[in-house]
Amino acid sequence: MLDRLQIVKQRFDEISDLIIQPEVIADQKRYVQLNKEYKDLKALSEKRDELVNLMGNIDEANEIIADGSDAEMVEMARMQLDEAKEKLPALEEEIKFMLIPKDPEDAKNVMVEVRAGTGGDEASIFAGDLYRMYTKYCENKGWRTSVVDLSEGTSGGFKEIIFEVTGEDVYGTLKFEAGVHRVQRVPQTETQGRIHTSAATVMVLPEAEEFDVQIDMNDVRIDFFCSSGPGGQSVNTTKSAVRLTHIPTGLVAQCQDEKSQHKNKDKALTVLRSRLYEMELAKKQEEDAKKRSSQVSSGDRSAKIRTYNYPQGRVTDHRIGLTLYDLDGVMNGGVQKLIDELQLVNNTEKLKEASEVF
Known part of the structure; x- marks a missing residue:
């Protein structure tokens, strides 16, 4: 691990020198890319320094204990050693996660498209509910949202709404929301109190810069x-x-x-x-079955990633088998609990794949 972190440190020092060079600043595309890499490596470089210091403390404490000439110093060294050894596993685990190669798209802004699927007017109303859920979530994150296009439903909500989200690491967070969302509830138009099932599709597209896609x-x-x-x-x-x-x-x-x-x-x-x-x-990502399965393009009920059950007040994410009994909280922008669990599972899988590196 220290060998890999030393390479990170060398690259970080190299970029630190590069981003202040006039010719780099003048090249906007290169400057933006290097700044992003600088930001990513800065956090890892700081963790590397923390690890080196901690391991240095362990070596120093072991030397004092091995010497044994000063009982008071030995006692202090034992305390220092216990404290450092307690911190070390958690720090190493944190660094392992940070060393997992990031999806280069994660830092991008996104276009979110919410479309009513099966369920008629109720599907349009649900699409509107999802739009409000996401805008509240984005507001809580300090992200900006801007509507690009919409088509209103006949009884409220939207047949389709497209909106832009700008902020920090937007795609890396919202990409887990892509797929078919299903709602189970009694529609306002239902006179006999029967529960209906409707669906809406959410697509999360990383926003492309001009130098990513050239359009003639x-x-x-x-x-x-x-x-x-x-x-x-x-x-x-x-x-x-x-x-x-x-x-x-x-x-x-x-x-x-x-x-x-x-x-x-x-x-x-x-x-x-x-x-x-x-x-x-x-x-390019066709071989990645996990990612492909979350980017569902059909509005069919059967291809669902999440169910919002109003009578039971629960939200279930079917990809990881997680159920939360906090429907009101989720619909009011409290999506972070679900995203955190999805990110954890995703990172754990990546860590298993990269385990041989460590």
Whole structure:
């Protein structure tokens, strides 16, 4: 482990020198990449220093105890040794997790797409509930959310809503939310009190930078149209909404959230770029069964990752068999408990795969 940490320390020192060089600062793409690597390695480098100090304390204490010439010093050394040995296993375990190679996408911002699946109007209402759950969660995390496009349901909620989330390590956190979410409850329109099952699909796409995906605008058809829904007098009279169609792939992205045609075009282009990037990413990750199984693209009830049962007040994540009896808390943005457990299982699996390195 110390050999690997020494390599980390050398790379950290190298990057520390590089990011202050004028030619690196002038190269925006390289500067951003090096800054991200610097941030990742800084935490690991600090843990490496902590480990070296702790192991130094153990060696020093052992030397004093072996000498045995000063009883008082020996007693203090024994206390120091016991304290250091108690801290060492937890620190080593923490460093092992930090040494697991990170998904390079984890630090990216995301586009979240929530679509009503099976269940009619109730599915649209549930899609709206999920959108509110995520926006509250993001608010608690200090992340910013911005609606890109939406299609309202006939009885409330959304047939579809796309929103952007920006912040720190957004994709690394929200990627576990991708899949089919199922709700079991008595709809407001149900007169006989029967429990209905509905579903909504959540897709989490890492937001692609311009240097991640190059789009030839000659391959993109641009259509302008009038926005629909609430938003003031100019909404239905000004062609500010933008729809982009990527001709080679058939992918479509649109935005009507902003009053400015230019801003809508920029947002739609971000969505299109993210979808193209996710398409390429999926090809590269095809062999990763765990990740692929969580990126469910169908709104069918049978392909579920999580169930929200209102009569029993419970939420069950079927991937890890976890049930929480805190439905109100979860729906009010308290998703962190579920994500923490999913991350723990994911990291434990990665640690098993990398165990031979240590």
